[in-house]
Amino acid sequence: MASRSLIERAQIWLLHIVDDALHAHFGNSERAAIAPFDCAEASSLSTHFQRGVNSGMELALFALALSHHVRPGALDHLLLKHLPEGGEFPEFGGAKTGNYRGILPTGETAQFILAGDNLEKRMIVAHILSGDHWFARKRILWLEPVRAGEPVMSGRLIVDPEIVEEITTGKVSPPRFSPDFPAEHIETGMEWNDLVLHPATMAQIREIEHWIAHNDTLLDSWGMRGRIKPGYRALFHGPPGTGKTLTATLLGKHSERDVFRIDLSRTVSKYIGETEKNLASLLDKAESKGWILFFDEADALFGKRTEVRDAHDKYANQQVAYLLQRIENYDGLVILASNQRTNIDDAFVRRLQAIITFPMPQPDERLELWRKALPPQMALADDIDWHDVAERHELSGAAILNVIHFCAIDVLATGGRPLNLASLHAAIQREYVKEGRIV
Template sequence: MKPSKVPEYLKKVIQSRFELEFKRNKVRLPVFQQENMGQSELSKFILENKLSFAEVVVLFLALIPHIDPGFFGPLISAYLPNGGDFPEFGGIKGKNHRGILPTGETALYILAGKDLKKRVEVAGVFEDEHLFARKSVLYLEPTNHDEPKMSGRILLDEEYVDLFISGKISKPGMSSDFPAQRITTELEWNDLVLQEKTMSEIKEIETWLKYNDTLLNAWGMKGKIKPGFRVLFHGPPGTGKTMTACLLAKYTNRDVYRIDLSMVVSKYIGETEKNLSKLFDKAANKDWILFFDEADAIFGKRTNVRDAHDKYANQEVSYLLQRIESHSGLVILASNLKSNIDSSFTRRFNSMVEFENPGVPERRTLWENYLPEHVKLDKKIVLKDVAQKYDLTGANIVNVIHYAGLKTLENKSTTISQTDLMAGIQKEYQKEGKMIRMD
């Protein structure tokens, strides 16, 4: 079924309910025919998940405002020509949207009328255990505590709106509701120069990403193994932690999202948990990698409780433990120092990967990998000696080449001079407060 066919089918269902309720005509709600549905993403979703008639109607109710904004008005007017209240039908007006937005009450009325037993059955579609909630497809907007739960709007996740209407899911952008940014790399595994032990541990994570679903489902280990995989990357800045996360995503056909902790952590009580909840809810049932860079800010050691602030800070850590342990995907925490991370987290990591500063062989390989192939080096420059003398990380080396390359272009030359290369190295040393030997 194409999205353009949704209004036609939903109209028949609603008119049938109106005939039953207003005119007492003995009509049946039209059965949903799953044959000849076509190959649209909407059809695939309905067939793959074996949706019932009630589930299809609720899904269509969530989708209809995005397809036909004025859909409900003419239908209701045909049966209430003189206007008037129609509280049984539910529905609300939006701030910008001028049509009727369906609520849980709308679904109950259309599918069950005034039959209390059927209304209870239909309400189950909005429970946490239902497919719609488990796959983060749709949900009821929370209402004020003094209003009925079913008076909340039926909200379809933005990704499913895109999928059903355009046939593809757009990548989420950073916002207050999703404090994360998708990061990518054009580099390859060969560009990642790590010590052998570190690379071996990275390959173990890649193995989990590739084969975990088979282990859980085909081998019947679901329920026996905790969902998800939790990893700590620790080591000095510039040693490849972020690049590794990007490469893991690239070579397993996933997206990696770097969490902006400045948008997550709040000084207001309860707001940090709220922001994290939005993040993990959005990431649920996705093949995303969540990358918490500089994770010390939120995953740091818990403190002794001296005041209310300490009490709530510790509650935030406990909440994080709960959400990370229940998340079914890969979560990577990155820290410059392993000792900064609370021990209650480290016990729960599946893997802790140390990123050490590169040794002489790794530094030489980094220089050789990152220097442009078509650019010459001054004859005075001996990479073996440069790698031996100057303790630089991969990020430092990239910065040096960047600086020296710009200077070379400015001088209208195709040869990187020893003077420019050493100036770039000196700048990197100065940034880190280190002295450089210029001999």
């Protein structure tokens, strides 16, 4: 977080620029040049700045967009100084909305303050506020979209709420699942050696690790950015409990990237356009932060598209097509999870870099899972033969962990007596019943 003294000095510097612009407008005097500010130091205004602000105009725009968050009413006081009787001042721009009673700066406000009537400078401001500028690409600062037919620059200046929170409170709260943010952060305390996968599955997971480690070198140092699509898309498919989610979290943990799970069974909206809007917003945010996106229950959105019987089906298919294209262009790692490979639309399968099977563990893998799951403090009776247990009971890794969890609690509740074969079989049968399997 930037020091409060730096933020305060940046705001005072901005208000001098605004005051000079108003003096020039109402006094018909020449505009003063923007006073210099230490732009190298200004790059520390937020850890979200992955490069320094390289011009006074960029810094002034950022400070202007922050002004009503850190110095509410400052712009209104300056306007009152030059317009004591009030009145219309459309050249200044600005908007009033919601609970905030002051002026919220817009693109027009920025152009008036930094460029006045100078068309060339106004175009520079417009470029900085365009989608092509690094402010927008890194989701730091952008213009609020306006209704069709309204001037683009009449949109409000929007700063990423996380940056505002970091600057004003010194911390950033993790995003919470909501209709506007349909994802939840997932992490694990486990390590790769806690995971038991088929060797062929693990070999493909190592390929994803290699992409994470070397993709930037390939695109930039080796000059392949213009030749291959950004990002990496993988399908994890297999029965529940076989390690798909844990693998995704471990990929994030060991690449120091946040992993966000989007449960599409909870996200897909019955209202046309809502799913598209919410997921597109999430993708924009994720792309600027390098998140790994894990689409759980992917069949809900990426499954076979419906036959077009009415207008709703037509628009639903258009919505899916848009999101397929958006995910194809996502420059990070996207993982889809499904119980069945055949449930995913062939149109999207063709765009995947990897299709990775997570099969039910075989007896030797189940034996390893039983041994890894056992707490070392839990005493065992002599009648348990783990080779026989692993051979006889076809269980996923998650199911085996559930059984051990139940057994461990039972052992503790009975004063620490050793776990015997009868109690273990009862716990296994309990898991079978839970899964709806015949005992």
